[in-house]
Amino acid sequence: MENRDLLRFAEEVARGAGGILRRNYGRKQSIHFKGEIDLVTEVDRQSEAYIMGSIRSAFPDHGILSEESSEILTSSPYRWIVDPLDGTTNYAHGYPCFCVSIAVEREGSLLAGAVFDPLLGELFTAKPGGGAFRNGERIFVSPTEKLRQSLLSTGFAYDVNTSADNNLDYFREFVFTGQAIRRDGSAALDLCYLACGRFDGFWELALKPWDTAAGLLILTEAGGLATRLDGSPYDFIQPDILASNGLIHDQMLAVLKKSRRDVP
Numbered sequence: 340m341e342n343r344d345l346l347r348f349a350e351e352v353a354r355g356a357g358g359i360l361r362r363n364y365g366r367k368q369s370i371h372f373k374g375e376i377d378l379v380t381e382v383d384r385q386s387e388a389y390i391m392g393s394i395r396s397a398f399p400d401h402g403i404l405s406e407e408s409s410e411i412l413t414s415s416p417y418r419w420i421v422d423p424l425d426g427t428t429n430y431a432h433g434y435p436c437f438c439v440s441i442a443v444e445r446e447g448s449l450l451a452g453a454v455f456d457p458l459l460g461e462l463f464t465a466k467p468g469g470g471a472f473r474n475g476e477r478i479f480v481s482p483t484e485k486l487r488q489s490l491l492s493t494g495f496a497y498d499v500n501t502s503a504d505n506n507l508d509y510f511r512e513f514v515f516t517g518q519a520i521r522r523d524g525s526a527a528l529d530l531c532y533l534a535c536g537r538f539d540g541f542w543e544l545a546l547k548p549w550d551t552a553a554g555l556l557i558l559t560e561a562g563g564l565a566t567r568l569d570g571s572p573y574d575f576i577q578p579d580i581l582a583s584n585g586l587i588h589d590q591m592l593a594v595l596k597k598s599r600r601d602v603p
Contacts, residue, residue: 342466346451349441349553350464352393356386356423356439357457364458365433380431383407386423386439394419401443406549416446420575422549425454426525440527442552447574452553454527463531463557471534471561480563480584481536486594489539489587491517492529496545506544509568512598513542516590530554533582534561540583540591542568548575555582564588568595 363382387407394403395411402418403411419441424430426437435458442452454463463478465471471478483489491513495506513520517540523529526546532538534557552575555565564585565573570592573580583591 342450342469345443346453346464346466348397349443349451349453350455350462352390353439353441353453353455354462355393356390356441357455359386359389360424360430360437360439361457364430364435380424380427382430383424383427387421390421390423390439390441394421404548406547417443417450418445419443420548420552422527425527425550426523429524434524436523436525436528438525438528438531440549440553442556442575444552444575449552449556449575452556454531454553454557456528461531463534463554465557465560467556467560469560471557473531473535478535478561480534480558480561481539482586483539483584484586486516486540486587486590487518489517490519490521490537491540491542492521492523492532492538493541494522494524494526494529494543504544508598509542509595512594513591516594526550527554530558530582533563533584534558536584540581540587542579542581542591542595544568544579546578546580551575551580555580558582566592 387405391403400413400415402413405421422440425440430437438454438456440454443450451466461473463473526543529541531554533541555575565580565582567573567577568579568581581591
């Protein structure tokens with residue numbers, strides 16, 4: 340299976356799932372809570388059923404890791420990593436920032452990624468060595484070289500009020516060292532916005548593979564850089580990420596080190 344075929348399939352399925360999200364956007368939702376504030380809507384499940392059904396039909400031997408269902412394990416080296424609705428809380432409140440994120444990997448190597456924002460109609464895509472694109476046009480990270488002139492993005496985990504590792508210390512330092520910070524509630528879109536130059540840097544903790552797999556490939560193909568918060572190598576299995584245009588990465592690492600003395 341060639342990467343271009345996998346990417347084409349991911350694009351088609353992301354658009355199809357995005358259509359489900361768009362048609363139901365603004366309607367009253369049946370909401371279920373997985374935790375005190377961590378929620379899932381009926382549309383999450385509709386979108387996921389569509390995506391998983393499409394994958395199982397086209398690639399019945401492939402594994403699937405999706406946010407709202409138990410992982411489908413197979414003997415195949417291929418695994419799809421799916422977030423049927425990244426930005427569920429936004430969606431449930433009618434806040435227009437959410438997307439579908441679909442990636443496929445083979446033994447840990449990402450082969451294709453697609454992130455679709457159905458409200459703006461923006462489809463971000465990438466495959467290894469092929470560059471990153473928004474609606475078919477090549478995208479690149481920003482040329483910003485100074486942290487003080489950088490627009491940053493971040494997010495907070497659902498356990499922010501109980502976890503000691505809650506990102507508030509990092510947030511405080513970046514408020515004073517960056518130009519501004521946005522918190523839009525979709526890690527996948529944060530990475531895509533970083534890839535196309537809307538953001539200059541991004542960091543977050545307590546992430547899952549479906550949050551970052553597709554966006555990570557899109558970012559790196561756009562010329563961006565991603566590490567863990569301590570500067571060590573990052574992959575989509577890791578829970579914490581520091582991502583940037585590459586030019587401000589060391590400056591961001593220095594801020595993280597200052598804000599948490601236990602970060603090497």
